[in-house]
Amino acid sequence: MIYYFSGTGNSYQVAKLLAYLTQDKMQDISTLKDCKHDDSVMGFVFPVHCYDVLDLMQDFIKKLEIKSDKKIYCYAVVTCGGKVGNTFITMQDLLKAKNINLAYRNEVYLPDNILSFWGKKYNYNSLNTYKDKVLKIAEELNQRKTSNNVLVKKSWWYIIKKYISWLFINKCLQKKTIKKNCIHCKRCVKLCPTNNIIEEAGKIKFKSKNNCIYCLACIQWCPMQAINFGNYNLKDKQYHHPEVVENELFKR
Ligand SMILES: Cc1cc2nc3c(=O)[nH]c(=O)nc-3n(C[C@H](O)[C@H](O)[C@H](O)COP(=O)(O)O)c2cc1C
Numbered sequence: 001m002i003y004y005f006s007g008t009g010n011s012y013q014v015a016k017l018l019a020y021l022t023q024d025k026m027q028d029i030s031t032l033k034d035c036k037h038d039d040s041v042m043g044f045v046f047p048v049h050c051y052d053v054l055d056l057m058q059d060f061i062k063k064l065e066i067k068s069d070k071k072i073y074c075y076a077v078v079t080c081g082g083k084v085g086n087t088f089i090t091m092q093d094l095l096k097a098k099n100i101n102l103a104y105r106n107e108v109y110l111p112d113n114i115l116s117f118w119g120k121k122y123n124y125n126s127l128n129t130y131k132d133k134v135l136k137i138a139e140e141l142n143q144r145k146t147s148n149n150v151l152v153k154k155s156w157w158y159i160i161k162k163y164i165s166w167l168f169i170n171k172c173l174q175k176k177t178i179k180k181n182c183i184h185c186k187r188c189v190k191l192c193p194t195n196n197i198i199e200e201a202g203k204i205k206f207k208s209k210n211n212c213i214y215c216l217a218c219i220q221w222c223p224m225q226a227i228n229f230g231n232y233n234l235k236d237k238q239y240h241h242p243e244v245v246e247n248e249l250f251k252r
């Protein structure tokens with residue numbers, strides 16, 4: 001079973017290809033209340049957020065119940081713009097607490113979906129090369145390969161960078177608004193993994209209590225570009241993986 005999360009489709013596309021190439025099933029973790037794992041393969045596919053494992057995935061792993069008495073082959077494949085930071089060390093620690101060994105890990109570079117807020121252009125080059133990397137990963141997974149280089153301990157540099165970037169993102173992108181050109185298509189409501197967007201009295205609104213995890217699904221998929229995140233808005237066009245359609249990521 002492949003457990004995945006994706007905001008703008010990069011990780012979904014990688015999970016979909018891996019599921020096909022390794023003949024496995026896949027499950028969106030944001031639609032699961034609880035989960036009992038009873039398979040001999042356990043895969044995780046998700047985006048790197050702030051040099052680490054996003055809280056949604058951390059909470060999912062902490063709650064995951066292991067029902068299998070077979071030896072589990074466990075792997076993590078992340079998508080990112082270029083910096084994995086402490087992601088695999090955190091994964092290793094979370095899984096160790098469940099008596100599971102993270103046998104294999106790898107990363108797939110894809111366009112960094114947050115860059116446009118900081119006035120930078122997306123780099124689309126990785127869209128030409130990522131499939132070769134996924135094919136190689138699938139081949140290694142089918143051979144049950146293990147990653148040989150040992151992960152030692154967390155880097156303080158990345159822990160500091162994680163908190164600085166998280167504070168920065170929270171400060172800059174917290175105040176969210178929906179503009180008048182919203183056509184009430186409810187795409188954002190269906191995409192939000194934390195139920196942070198609701199329809200109330202015929203209006204689409206962000207909840208007053210902010211439980212946004214900054215997956216960017218709402219702002220990157222809105223057909224009218226009607227969503228604003230604070231004063232830092234998308235400077236470049238919207239980005240989502242070109243081979244994914246939004247219905248594939250709907251949560252409800
Ligand atoms: C809040 C946030 C933080 C991010 N932090 C990192 C990071 O630390 N390192 C990195 O290489 N990419 C980072 N990215 C880029 C994403 O990891 C990358 O675009 C990923 O492929 C998106 O996957 P998705 O389309 O499945 O959501 C970040 C993106 C967001 C939205």
Ligand code: SF4
Nearest residue numbers: 182183185186188222
């Ligand atoms: S996705 Fe955009 S247009 Fe559709 S309901 Fe949300 S804000 Fe309105």
Ligand code: SF4
Nearest residue numbers: 192212213215216218
């Ligand atoms: S409100 Fe936040 S968590 Fe919900 S879709 Fe938008 S960015 Fe993602």
